[in-house]
Amino acid sequence: MSGKKDLIVAIDLGGTYFRVMLANKDGRRVAHVRKETRAAAGPEAIEKRLVAAVREVLSGWPAARVAGVGVAAPGPIDPQTGVLHAPPNLPGWNEIPLRDRLQEWLGLPVWAGNDANLAALGEHRFGCGRGVDDLVYLTISTGIGGGIISRGELLLGSHGLAAEAGHIILEPNGPLCGCGQHGCLEALASGPAIGRRAVDAITAGESSTLQVVLGNGAGLTAHQVVDAARAGDRLAGDVLRQAAIYVGMGIATLVHLLDPALVVIGGGVSNAGDLLLDPIRQTVRERTMEAYHGGVTIVPTALGDDVGLWGAIALVMDRVAV
């Protein structure tokens, strides 16, 4: 027996898929699986499937070499206890002690965190934020989430509920948000908000190539709006630019409050690339005081879909000497 614990397991639990990765302490991926979450089956069924997937990536490796398991989970989650409160993406999950359950089943130490927070940690340790002690990660997807690195560490707040960047208020009388408030960034610029804005504009009589897509009555996704904007559709471009302006205003507030050197943008909608990033950068410049200009860089995620997994790896590395 060597006693050397040089392997780490990461789990990224999403509403549609979950992924499990085995990595070594040098930050290299050793094994990886992706499975459907099947959230409707309830917490216990998913826990069993998570455990089976962890065993799958660990097959062929001695348990004695595993330092621990990191879990990136949808918030709100208590990062101290690893209890999931009531994540909107996992209906029916209510006060689920995920960390303790996995620990018991796997016989390994487990740590858990909010997925957007861990994404910030992932970029900080393994991505474009290496060496940057103050950064913000923003994910624009079904929702808008955030993670804050301050002085080289995750800013968690007094109850682990910090960095909810999707709920920056930008239009006090704006559209209703999933959180129950009005005019949050998430209600103005998330994927569903982008789709809805395009539908509303077309319904109001504006012309767009998206009319054909909308014809089948299923609404529009941000993905469809991005595709149309890329193909030159004017309305789609306008809708995307408006969302980017709101994201830019949200980032302006983050810059004034946190003075980060770097803002990293991830999540599905960030696939729009410069269609999104250019108006974001312009808005941040227009909406921040001159003292900040030149001091903050805005870039797309370097780790893409793996950002949460790498954050979970970093979480374990911070807790255990590997």
Place this chain on the structure above:
Amino acid sequence: MSGKKDLIVAIDLGGTYFRVMLANKDGRRVAHVRKETRAAAGPEAIEKRLVAAVREVLSGWPAARVAGVGVAAPGPIDPQTGVLHAPPNLPGWNEIPLRDRLQEWLGLPVWAGNDANLAALGEHRFGCGRGVDDLVYLTISTGIGGGIISRGELLLGSHGLAAEAGHIILEPNGPLCGCGQHGCLEALASGPAIGRRAVDAITAGESSTLQVVLGNGAGLTAHQVVDAARAGDRLAGDVLRQAAIYVGMGIATLVHLLDPALVVIGGGVSNAGDLLLDPIRQTVRERTMEAYHGGVTIVPTALGDDVGLWGAIALVMDRVAV
């Protein structure tokens, strides 16, 4: 010679007055002076007067017992170098190396920081924030400034420019702010904004006991609006409540981003007491997600006008073992 350095000097440099305090390491005030700043005389004249005032509070004490000097200065200021960039409250000051100049004149180590940041530090060490590792201080005065304590330390950001809470964007198309942006919290709820809103309402024909005060043509101060609201004037009450609602929305954004256990409100306008605090608390509750309810307390400053001085004392205590 004992070699025991048990005394600390604090300077709070304001646009109208500056104050110098001598305190001991147990947090007791030993001496105190207040002088007019006379900002128009320029940086060199004020520096000399600051030095004279420090010597005044130190008269009768051996220099060998002084651990250092802390300076709370109007931002923006570089907390590493102690250079004041171009504080709006000190016209004509541009890239002034205040820290180095005072150090040279006094022959004592000097540290400097943004006054609102140091106010947060003051409440954390000596005021209502003792033992609270995550708190926000908000000053509502001629401007709106902020300070953030995270994990028991000041959050300064990558260039020392963090916690500019007055420039949270709340109304993208709102009134012009002194910073050049539109719809910042400061433009909506600072002392001058409150006075202006009352004047605008009266000019638009609304009736108020403030009409008489306004008759002399000099505009209205927040102080006058608060007095009228206290005496039962409906318009003044409405104007103050509207400002409080904006402050509450700004705090809601701070709560979502930083998850503080405590928000401390200071500055001249906070003298309005519950007229301001009640609608602030109600708005924060209405505008934050349920997960935060019960987790954050909003209180008036415990240190009043001395909050910056105590922050400057804490700054020195953090740098020198006293």
